[in-house]
Amino acid sequence: MWRRYADIPYTLLVLGVFTLELLGMGALIWTFSLQVGQLVPSSALVQTLLATIVVTSLGLLFLTAYILAYHVLSVPRERRRQQRLEAWTEHWFNILFANAPMPSGVTGREAQEAALEIRERLSGEEGRDFSRLLDELQVGKRLVARLSSRRLTHRLDALDALAKARLPSVLPSLIAFVLDREPVVRFLSARAVARTMAELEPGPQRQYLSVVFARTLQQAMPYAELRALEGQDHNVSPAALAPVLLEFLT
Numbered sequence: 001m002w003r004r005y006a007d008i009p010y011t012l013l014v015l016g017v018f019t020l021e022l023l024g025m026g027a028l029i030w031t032f033s034l035q036v037g038q039l040v041p042s043s044a045l046v047q048t049l050l051a052t053i054v055v056t057s058l059g060l061l062f063l064t065a066y067i068l069a070y071h072v073l074s075v076p077r078e079r080r081r082q083q084r085l086e087a088w089t090e091h092w093f094n095i096l097f098a099n100a101p102m103p104s105g106v107t108g109r110e111a112q113e114a115a116l117e118i119r120e121r122l123s124g125e126e127g128r129d130f131s132r133l134l135d136e137l138q139v140g141k142r143l144v145a146r147l148s149s150r151r152l153t154h155r156l157d158a159l160d161a162l163a164k165a166r167l168p169s170v171l172p173s174l175i176a177f178v179l180d181r182e183p184v185v186r187f188l189s190a191r192a193v194a195r196t197m198a199e200l201e202p203g204p205q206r207q208y209l210s211v212v213f214a215r216t217l218q219q220a221m222p223y224a225e226l227r228a229l230e231g232q233d234h235n236v237s238p239a240a241l242a243p244v245l246l247e248f249l250t
């Protein structure tokens with residue numbers, strides 16, 4: 001739950017509390033060392049000890065109060081969020097099966113999240129129709145824009161969403177991220193590309209993107225080799241694939 005709401009204030013608060021404790025302990029150790037050498041009176045050591053205890057207690061008090069307040073405030077917020085998700089899920093199903101009107105303009109986070117969860121469960125022509133609907137709402141364009149974020153978590157969330165959405169319109173952009181410098185970004189980009197291409201209907205576009213994707217993987221993976229199996233399509237025969245794998249691995 002920290003990741004969903006107020007993670008930065010919580011991190012700063014914990015950092016502040018531990019910094020104060022560290023400074024207090026440092027002052028206490030320094031004063032104790034001086035007192036051992038009889039450079040300060042014992043009363044100074046007692047005062048430093050009391051100050052350290054007070055600072056530590058106040059820090060823990062603030063931290064505890066923040067945690068309790070966070071849970072008190074976030075529970076109803078999360079409940080409202082779930083209600084919006086349920087409402088949007090129902091609305092998307094009504095659009096698919098009851099000719100309900102499409103939302104106008106850019107949809108919010110809950111609308112997009114509900115749509116992606118539905119897309120994850122659809123296959124075949126229904127899934128492709130829903131992907132086209134998401135394209136009309138420019139979901140893919142917004143997710144691809146998030147891939148340029150400086151925060152890695154934002155990029156990974158966008159790639160996970162694109163893997164669920166399976167939007168053919170963003171395939172060229174996704175294939176480019178297979179060569180990203182971050183290994184996890186390369187992996188999730190390849191996953192999103194593979195899931196999206198599996199939904200494409202056979203034809204020139206799929207054939208072209210398959211070749212581009214294969215060549216990009218060859219560049220991204222060390223020691224990879226690109227080979228074409230004559231007479232084989234997407235569903236490669238195990239009898240045709242086995243000798244090639246054995247030759248490569250031995």
